[in-house]
Amino acid sequence: MTVRERKYCRVCGGAELRQFLDLGEQPPANALLRAEEIDLPEAKYPLALSHCEGCSLIQTTHVVSPEVLFRNYLYFSSVSQAMAKHFAAYAAQLAERFVPPGGLVVEVGSNDGILLRTLLGRPLRVLGVDPARNVAEVARSRGVPTIADFFTEGLSKQIRKQEGPASVVIANNVVAHIDDLDQVMRGLDQVLDERGVFVMEAPYVVPFLEHLEFDTVYHEHLSYFGVRALESLANRFGFEVFEVQDQPVHGGSLRVFWRRRGAGGEPVDESVPRHLEQERQAGVADRARLDDFAQKVAGLREDIRRLVRELRAKGKRVVGYTAPAKGNVLLNYCELGPHELEYLADATPAKQGLYSPGMHIPILSPEHFRHDRPDYALLFAWNHKDEILEKEKAWRAAGGRFILPVPKVEVV
Numbered sequence: 001m002t003v004r005e006r007k008y009c010r011v012c013g014g015a016e017l018r019q020f021l022d023l024g025e026q027p028p029a030n031a032l033l034r035a036e037e038i039d040l041p042e043a044k045y046p047l048a049l050s051h052c053e054g055c056s057l058i059q060t061t062h063v064v065s066p067e068v069l070f071r072n073y074l075y076f077s078s079v080s081q082a083m084a085k086h087f088a089a090y091a092a093q094l095a096e097r098f099v100p101p102g103g104l105v106v107e108v109g110s111n112d113g114i115l116l117r118t119l120l121g122r123p124l125r126v127l128g129v130d131p132a133r134n135v136a137e138v139a140r141s142r143g144v145p146t147i148a149d150f151f152t153e154g155l156s157k158q159i160r161k162q163e164g165p166a167s168v169v170i171a172n173n174v175v176a177h178i179d180d181l182d183q184v185m186r187g188l189d190q191v192l193d194e195r196g197v198f199v200m201e202a203p204y205v206v207p208f209l210e211h212l213e214f215d216t217v218y219h220e221h222l223s224y225f226g227v228r229a230l231e232s233l234a235n236r237f238g239f240e241v242f243e244v245q246d247q248p249v250h251g252g253s254l255r256v257f258w259r260r261r262g263a264g265g266e267p268v269d270e271s272v273p274r275h276l277e278q279e280r281q282a283g284v285a286d287r288a289r290l291d292d293f294a295q296k297v298a299g300l301r302e303d304i305r306r307l308v309r310e311l312r313a314k315g316k317r318v319v320g321y322t323a324p325a326k327g328n329v330l331l332n333y334c335e336l337g338p339h340e341l342e343y344l345a346d347a348t349p350a351k352q353g354l355y356s357p358g359m360h361i362p363i364l365s366p367e368h369f370r371h372d373r374p375d376y377a378l379l380f381a382w383n384h385k386d387e388i389l390e391k392e393k394a395w396r397a398a399g400g401r402f403i404l405p406v407p408k409v410e411v412v
């Protein structure tokens with residue numbers, strides 16, 4: 001089965017799920033097309049969000065098979081300077097706080113070892129787990145031992161047998177992409193030391209709702225977590241959340257620290273109740289507030305369409321800047337194609353020459369963009385706004401203008 005509706009909440013198992021946002025039928029947001037594919041029929045799947053009345057988790061109404069989503073998955077090793085710095089500081093903090101000499105640090109979804117490699121040279125052991133074989137190979141070549149597999153209960157048993165228990169298990173932006181969280185929790189229970197710490201990062205539901213970040217909804221991104229939902233997951237498996245930190249990446253993320261209940265250690269930090277209160281105030285569990293969010297998103301769609309239409313009517317040339325997953329969600333939801341945006345300029349060589357899924361806009365290089373000098377560029381990677389505005393300051397000085405689509409349409 002390539003797509004199925006989820007009838008139960010993946011955190012609490014509750015059956016009272018209520019859909020509140022519908023972004024229509026969309027192709028997988030990362031499935032860029034080659035020129036010879038754009039005339040072939042393209043698979044599209046429902047993209048919608050539901051809310052659990054029990055634990056307040058927001059999740060996609062449907063789950064698309066990972067084989068479909070990752071079939072055309074392109075691996076990009078390059079990350080922004082800001083992200084590299086973020087990882088190095090994060091890893092150092094964890095090592096100093098929670099890892100005794102000789103301790104084991106396991107990372108789930110370790111990618112090419114970008115985080116773990118910053119710990120090499122310290123008196124501890126690291127082990128990456130990532131299902132993508134080519135990516136795991138790159139990590140090993142950089143000195144980060146990596147198992148090319150999914151993190152399951154079975155694999156965790158094997159790790160514990162060979163390496164002993166882990167002082168820290170890290171999961172960065174993977175938990176929100178996993179359908180079967182029970183499997184992850186049982187794995188954690190297997191591998192984590194009695195006094196070990198699990199630390200995960202995921203986009204936070206509060207800024208998601210407050211800043212109308214609807215374009216971060218895509219088929220791979222299954223769960224939109226808050227502390228309340230994560231606590232109910234932790235509690236169901238004998239864990240507790242003891243600290244929460246806000247992170248300014250991906251439009252606002254949470255770093256959440258878990259330990260076994262009764263393991264002792266520091267008292268539960270004030271950040272936990274503070275975030276729970278913040279979620280209550282943001283209306284994460286409030287039907288009327290979620291319906292209001294959906295209405296505002298629909299309004300944003302009209303504003304974006306209206307502006308692009310007006311500019312085109314005045315004879316202005318409009319393109320897109322960057323071609324990330326969130327851009328493809330926005331383009332498909334707003335139904336903007338090559339008649340509205342001539343091309344998308346993206347710095348990733350592997351994307352250039354391909355076409356955006358669904359709307360079939362060609363992807364060209366930023367060099368082409370700078371030479372071509374269109375009048376307006378719709379900026380999809382709004383989370384890297386400052387970096388991009390600086391990079392294209394010559395174009396802006398010559399009269400070029402960016403259109404920021406989220407949380408409100410702005411021309412800068």
Ligand SMILES: [Zn+2]
Pocket residue numbers: 009010011012013014052053054055056057
């Ligand atoms: Zn639930």
